[in-house]
Structure formats: C-alpha cells, structure tokens
Amino acid sequence: MPVASRKPSLAVRPFEESDYGPMVDYFLDSEPLVLTGMGIDTRKMLGREEWLRHLLMDHQKPDAQRDRFYLAWIRDDDLVGHSSINQIELGKEAHFHLHLWKADMRGAGVGAELVRLSAAFYIERFGFKRLVCEPYANNPAPNRVLPKAGFRFVKRYRTVPTTLSFEQDVNRFELDADDCTGSTLSVDHSIMPTSS
C-alpha cells in the first residue's frame, strides 16, 4: 500500500498572551553555552515572572509604542518557535530576530521558510521599507539562513545588538520590501489580523 508523504504546513501569526510563557521557557531552559553561542549574556536575563510581566505589559501597547512585536512560528498546528522585531520605526524599518525552539527541527529548511513568512508579515503590517537583522558573527545558522530567505549581507561591525547581548561582532543583513514580494504570496492571510 503506498504511503503518502506530506510537506509540513508552516504558518506565522501574532503572539497571543499564552505564547510568552513557552518563549521565556525556551530561553531559560537553554544551556548557557547555547545561549552564549547566540550572543546572549546570560547575566542579563530576567527571572521568569519578571520577564513575563514586562512582556505582557508591552503586549498591550499600540504598535508604535511597543518595544517588541512577536510572531509565533507554527508547524502542523504546533508552536515551534518565534520571530520578533524591535527598534520599530513604523513605515521605515525594524530589527528582526529568529528562533526555532526545537533543535531537532533545525537545519532542514524550516527556518528559511518561516523567516520568509515572518518578513512578509512584518513588511505588510508595519509598512516597512526594509528589515534589518544583525546576528552574532560566530553563530553559523542565522548567518546561513538569512541569505537563503532573501536578506543581503551589508557589513560586519562590533556592537551590543540587544539589551540581552554581550559586545560582539555582528553581520548586518537587510531585506528590502521590494525584494519580499514573492514571499507575500505564501503568507496565510487567514490567520493575519484584520486591524493593527
């Protein structure tokens, strides 16, 4: 009897309040060495309750006033990761972040597709002209996946990229809105909000 193979269905949607707990647990349950490999200074991480309190307060704010906006990464109805944007300048640009929580899912092309879907979502919702992503230069996966998802390398420089980071060399990548049209076609609009 033939066995049908099925491509996993991938989608993105804005975070609901219940999504923040699993995200905080993803960071707090990761080994310190893994976090360091992403450029995170573990001493700067908050405890679970305090971190969640900050996140849920930010969640209530209008887009223009938010520190971060989060998208859930959904694979076959399961929450498997997230992307986020900060340094949000409506109509102009924001900084993009990416995390596939399940290590055994990485390296199979899932991240590239979810980055494409996320980028299309952010550009459509916030009217960005571009997205910027500045991964730690010594973290291979994001540096490989971003060009696969259409971002172009701009430069390498030394900075403290987020409030959780140590000083590090980052590679700056940018995705122009004009280069994101193909991805928009594959965004699942049925799960997109009707208003901002």
Ligand SMILES: CC(C)(COP(=O)(O)OP(=O)(O)OC[C@H]1O[C@@H](n2cnc3c(N)ncnc32)[C@H](O)[C@@H]1OP(=O)(O)O)[C@@H](O)C(=O)NCCC(=O)NCCS
């Ligand atoms: C970054 C991330 C979202 C990418 O998702 P993914 O599903 O692994 O992405 P893809 O499989 O589409 O592509 C990953 C690419 O990185 C490569 N890669 C992954 N780990 C690597 C490693 N340790 N060394 C070299 N290349 C590596 C893969 O081979 C693949 O490239 P290829 O297709 O040219 O072979 C995911 O790996 C992740 O969440 N990593 C941990 C969190 C993280 O580091 N986030 C970035 C913080 S700035």
